Amino acid sequence: MKAPLQIAPSIQIRRSETRDGHSAHLIKMDGQRIRFPYFDPSHLDIQCILSTVLSVDSIDPMEGVQPKSDPNPNPLGTPPPAPVGTRSLQTPLRCIIKLGGAAITNKYELESINEANLSSVCEQLREAMMPQSEKGIGMDWSRRDGNEIELGDISKIGESSVRNGLNSNFIVVHGAGSFGHFQASKSGVHKGGLHSPLVQAGFVATRISVTSLNLAIVRALARGGIPAVGMPPFACGWSTRQRDIASADASQIMDSLLAGFVPILHGDAVLDHALDCTILSGDVIIRHLAELFTPKYVTFLTDVHGVYDRPPSDPDAVLLKEIVVKEDGSWTVVKPDLLQAEKGVEITVAAHDTTGGMEAKISEAAIIAKLGIDVYITKVGTEHSLRALKGQVHENPDDWLGTIIRSDK
Ligand SMILES: Nc1ncnc2c1ncn2[C@@H]1O[C@H](COP(=O)(O)OP(=O)(O)OP(=O)(O)O)[C@@H](O)[C@H]1O
Numbered sequence: 576m577k578a579p580l581q582i583a584p585s586i587q588i589r590r591s592e593t594r595d596g597h598s599a600h601l602i603k604m605d606g607q608r609i610r611f612p613y614f615d616p617s618h619l620d621i622q623c624i625l626s627t628v629l630s631v632d633s634i635d636p637m638e639g640v641q642p643k644s645d646p647n648p649n650p651l652g653t654p655p656p657a658p659v660g661t662r663s664l665q666t667p668l669r670c671i672i673k674l675g676g677a678a679i680t681n682k683y684e685l686e687s688i689n690e691a692n693l694s695s696v697c698e699q700l701r702e703a704m705m706p707q708s709e710k711g712i713g714m715d716w717s718r719r720d721g722n723e724i725e726l727g728d729i730s731k732i733g734e735s736s737v738r739n740g741l742n743s744n745f746i747v748v749h750g751a752g753s754f755g756h757f758q759a760s761k762s763g764v765h766k767g768g769l770h771s772p773l774v775q776a777g778f779v780a781t782r783i784s785v786t787s788l789n790l791a792i793v794r795a796l797a798r799g800g801i802p803a804v805g806m807p808p809f810a811c812g813w814s815t816r817q818r819d820i821a822s823a824d825a826s827q828i829m830d831s832l833l834a835g836f837v838p839i840l841h842g843d844a845v846l847d848h849a850l851d852c853t854i855l856s857g858d859v860i861i862r863h864l865a866e867l868f869t870p871k872y873v874t875f876l877t878d879v880h881g882v883y884d885r886p887p888s889d890p891d892a893v894l895l896k897e898i899v900v901k902e903d904g905s906w907t908v909v910k911p912d913l914l915q916a917e918k919g920v921e922i923t924v925a926a927h928d929t930t931g932g933m934e935a936k937i938s939e940a941a942i943i944a945k946l947g948i949d950v951y952i953t954k955v956g957t958e959h960s961l962r963a964l965k966g967q968v969h970e971n972p973d974d975w976l977g978t979i980i981r982s983d984k
């Protein structure tokens with residue numbers, strides 16, 4: 576076993592091999608041992624460690640390690656997964672996707688889903704996860720619109736080869752659109768102050784609204800054969816301080832990915848250590864997950880082709896095809912080059928939007944790009960969104976319609 580790595584006076588990290596060949600990490604902090612399921616040494620900062628800690632207790636280094644003979648063999652005949660708490664992703668995360676509220680809902684119609692766009696997202700995501708056009712296993716086995724439950728031919732599921740061919744190595748985060756923002760802005764949940772009965776009621780109402788959208792999205796993906804599992808940040812114990820993430824345990828996300836599920840998170844109402852409560856935007860969640868999981872690329876789908884030099888409702892608006900982020904966090908438009916760096920981008924935000932709209936999205940995207948991860952922003956339900964989901968934007972960049980935000984390195 577290697578000597579412990581000292582990263583702060585009270586914190587030590589030690590990497591060890593478990594009996595079944597998986598790596599485990601033990602962190603000793605102030606004399607307590609912390610079980611840590613996955614750890615990338617390039618993420619050697621305390622915030623990352625604290626935000627992804629699985630549990631704090633006095634444990635034996637080998638506790639939880641799978642015994643050589645498994646008393647519960649997997650009925651599918653596939654090798655049983657390594658135990659929770661000892662795992663790391665075998666292949667890097669492929670993509671984190673933001674399904675913008677403007678893309679999957681009808682923005683100006685309260686609590687209305689844009690069914691055409693949602694079904695296009697489901698199809699395209701499936702295609703990105705599985706290049707062969709194999710029919711997926713329907714997984715929404717509950718009643719819909721008063722109809723009978725559609726089980727399909729479940730007797731055939733055990734024989735299906737679909738599961739093995741599915742590269743479900745994605746995380747999806749969706750925004751609220753015409754769900755949640757209305758309830759939040761009416762009550763002021765985003766500004767905090769839970770002592771007020773109005774804010775408390777608004778918090779509950781916002782969560783009812785966004786979690787009902789989350790369920791609708793999970794069901795649509797499941798019907799299309801994507802093993803989607805809803806993970807509302809509030810319910811996972813995430814919290815903020817002055818609207819930025821203060822604590823966000825990602826171990827459940829990691830374990831779900833390893834188990835072959837696609838985690839579906841969303842912008843949510845959460846408890847805030849300074850304001851009592853606030854709205855945590857899906858765009859901030861994406862940035863945080865990108866810092867933790869370093870995916871190959873991040874794709875934002877929305878209702879416009881990308882970032883324009885002014886609101887796209889202006890007929891003279893020009894699509895900014897490439898934005899480069901410098902080491903100091905500042906960004907410049909490099910394509911088209913008609914724009915001078917000092918000429919700002921004009922952005923409008925809907926009055927009921929509690930999280931900052933396109934402007935906040937660009938700021939979060941710039942932080943992600945600075946990590947060396949390409950960010951694509953494009954319009955849902957187009958050939959361009961399919962290419963962005965597949966990570967094929969650079970193949971013929973001139974005929975791809977969207978905005979690439981990347982680091983200058
Ligand atoms: N300069 C601009 N470039 C691009 N879009 C802009 C600009 N100014 C304003 N917008 C508006 O920003 C909207 C997209 O931002 P918005 O935050 O609503 O997207 P979203 O991520 O899909 O939604 P949500 O935040 O609800 O998840 C578009 O509908 C567009 O009209």
Ligand SMILES: C=C(C)CCOP(=O)(O)O
Binds near residue numbers: 842
């Ligand atoms: C509860 C709400 C309003 C979540 C907002 O998330 P966003 O639409 O991603 O900014």
